Amino acid sequence: MENTTAPATLVTADGTPLKASLQRALRQRRRQAFMLVLPLLVFIFVLFIMPIATMLTRSVDNPEVNSILPRTVIALQSWDETTGELPSEEVFKTIAAEFVAGSQPGKKVINKVGKRLNYELPGMSSLFRTSTRKIRRMKTGPYREKMINIKIVGKRWADVATWRLLKREGDPVTASYFLSAMDMRVDSKGEIKSKPVDNQIYKFLFVRTFLMSIGITFMTILLGYPIAYLLATLPMRHAALLMILVLLPFWTSLLVRTSAWMVLLGNEGVINDLLVWAGFLGDKSRLALINNRTGTFVAMTHILLPFMILPLYSVMKTIPPSYMRAARSMGATQLRAHIKVYFPLTLTGIGAGTLLVFILAIGYYITPELVGGQSGVFISNQIAGKFDSGNWGLASALGAILFVFVLLLYAVYDKIIGIDKMKLG
Amino acid sequence: MKKLFTKGTALAALAVAGTLGAGVTAASAETTLTVVSWGGAYTASQQGAYHAPYMAANKGIKIVNDDSASGALAKLRAQVEAKNVTWDLVDMVASDAITACDDGLVEQINPDKDLAAAPDGTPASKDFFAGTLNPGGSNCFIPQIVYSTTFGYRTDKVKVAPTSVCDVFDLKKIPGKRALEKKPINNIEWALLCSGVPKDKLYEVMSTKEGIDKAFAKLDTIKSEVVWWTKGAQTPQLLSDGEVVIGSTYNGRLFAAIEEKKQPIAMLWDYQVFDLDGWVVPKGGKNTAEVMKYLKFATDTQRLADQAKFISYGPARYSSGPLVGKHGKLGIDMKPHMPTNAKNAKTQLLFNYEWWADNRASLDERFNAWLAK
């Protein structure tokens, strides 16, 4: 019974306030719990959060011009790029000095700027490389005149666009990687425009990646659902065998599987040979099943199938057979019982499987690379390509866009089904 | 032999970039040099011509081969970013070396100080082929070999033997699949040559949008029949399997398929594109002094000539040419198989590093867009 006249603060036997005492007891337990998960936290932070943060940072990080030509950046602030006139001799003098400073033997950094600017404006790379040699030989001014007259490339120093670019990219933070990732660029007048149609690729690849991932996810549902159902309903002995078949792709090296697909799907592969042998196809009209979209589709469906089957299976396993029997006893046909009773109960499994497969699919790289040919590559293949060619900024921007999409999907899933309901086998 | 980057590694390297602290130093009395190269026959040729004799002469040195040269630029970048450089010497194609040099990933080289002079006393800067020591204005690259990208075809599967690179673009004369490298370099040049652009106007035309449009239009005519390769070993394999009737690859790969494996393949040398492959020294390596000693030995006249005993690539020094002898195992004279041999080099192109450095990024983009659609 509650005592209505109790004092405002309860105290323990020794007189400490009860709340403080409780706090202390809980704090100790919290500290122990924290120490237990600390290794995991450190692990996640170092290997998961930090790389993602680094990636996100790199997608806007723009240190080259700012750190290698800092005085030029300052000097260009007072230059009005809208007039269409070249910067003053002072600016040319400053940049010439920084060219010399940035090309000291053993500390040559100036070409980094050229490479960076070349992403925005082809020709910057050779401009910087050639200019370095010439500028190092200039002992006196006028630098503007001398630089403009450098053979072949000098005309770029006379182009206002070059200076606009330098001024714009002098900002230590840039949106140009993100613009590029959306097939846009800043033109010579400083306006944001779409890239020429021939150069547009990322939006197209994002859309393809999404559409194909949707298709692959759908296929895994179509193929995985009956298998998961069998797994959940067959007697243990048969189910175990089937489970091994399902998990086999997990245990097989990707290279072995790739070879298997080539043997199966190749132009001279088993399927084509069979079709030709059976007379469905002429020898000249063999189907292109690999090194194209079909190849990616088939191979990825195969690889991702277990990720659909396992959550489905784990959900189906929890559905007692009595539900179906109850429905049947009440007069529902097998089909109706499945549609009205069984299927709705597996929706959380389908949701979890779909989320898992779709997220894995849109980030998939190795399979499209190996069997996708040209028409079957994904955005991740471009991301990898950008990493290889050293354009980490663009690679990070593309990665960041993909990352945001995944987060959005996750949020949508949470809204519709609820993350807490996710079962992953 | 060129770039085929194992793409995941760059990402993985990025992931660990922040975590790896100080590197591990070989604590043994013996110095171990980690040399990164292309693996297979190529590494074997370096082992035979450079590593084995150097180790025999220097007891304290152990050379370990690392076959990760494909993708080396991305990996080297990750190592330098992480300040944990574990490689001592890296084999790269010239264009990657230029990038590595620009980005400050590799050491600068002073040829006359760091490299051996020719036997007749000609300094190294004069003995290496003109312009090969500082391609694209970089000073970090020591060429070993001149190799070429050229065509091989199935002698038993073509009705008429191709005689010109333009036969690749002629579906009537040479029907069937053809293998081309999955990048714009070389393909654009060949397409324009076969669209009637004279060789000396090539890069001028390529610098215009119309020129590039023209090249892609030409490529469009064979697009459906092209199998795109990314690794030098693919074309010989595709040829052997009969998946393609003609395809481009590095001349050494074709030599191996023709002379060592006795495949029914023949060379088409027309408009082969010369490129260079050589060494760069990673910045921040742990055995830089030892590596420089080794490099002086491994790039001297005799060593470069010796490499041709094992593989059909041409040594990059003038003085090495006359010393090229017979293949170590097959016993055949290697001179006619050198891309630099006068008979093979009647028509040829030299990879234009400067132009491609400027236009690679934007053309890659367009090329990828063209491929994907």
Next chain:
Amino acid sequence: MVGSSSGEPMVRFKGVQKSYDGEILVVKDLNLDIAPGEFVTMLGPSGSGKTTCLMMLAGFEPATHGEIYLNGEPINNVPPHKRGIGMVFQNYALFPHMTVAENLAFPLEVRGMNKADQQAKVKRALEMVELPEMGGRRPAQLSGGQQQRVAVARALVFDPQLILMDEPLGALDKQLREQMQYEIKHIHESLGVTVVYVTHDQAEALTMSDRIAVFDDGIIQQISSPDVLYEKPDTSFVAQFIGENNKLGGTIEKVQKDGTCVVKLSTGDMVKAKGVNIGEVGSRTTMSLRPERVTINPKAKSVPNIVEGTIAELIYLGDHIRTRMTVADSDEFIVKIPNAYGHAALKEGSKVKVGWETEDCRALDPL
């Protein structure tokens, strides 16, 4: 009580056998008639084949051999949804993604009934189980007892003539279970439907059933009304399974014309018993004797059978003292001694006489 005497049976099992693996028969040879309106319970330990019989009747398991008839029609090839049998499952099998009302409407909906009729029927069914306000809830929001009622209502809502119940009360606590037993019995009586009920709880079976079929090892050991089953078990298994039972082993010495036999106990004592299920003279038998029919310290000659035993344990249970004794070959011989004056003097370890009427001691098959 509705008898199984007249008219055509509603359900008939005729020579039904069932095997899952082709090696072991889980139902050996089932012959059973169930009359319309009857409440028949299939009782037996787990693995005795009772649930299998129910599943065959519902159509979820095919009979390996033999025929099952419903209203005179063979139904072996009739799929479950066309049998029109209502069913209540062990864990109720209420569809968790539907509300209570949707659950109840399900059998009506699949029959194509219009919405208004469905609603009326659902309402009536909910009223019948005294849950009129619960239609909008989800099964998970109901208590176990409420779920049970909904399950019963759902099985009844489409007016089937036959209801099958598979251990429907197994998940409830004891008090609720007893209450539900009466409610189900009440519904059965008021609606006049036929119920086939499966349970392993003999008290439940005794409480509810018109007839009980006791299953063991795939065979119906005995099928009778509860009182007959308790008082006149045919086999040792039934005697042992239904109610509390004392068993005494012995050898048949003599069989009299009136069916009474003389049995020699392991101590050499001779007792008389009613011969029910016995072999030749000289063969073994197990006698069954209910604890409440045993008197302790009977007056000499007051009962025909008196033997001596040793008290092993006394358990005070308020209204009576449960006494475990060693009598002849049984050290689990239970006697229920009314808590009346005079019996308080019993001590553990002391020797006492126990006695019984010959009629109350049934000589059955040897265990």
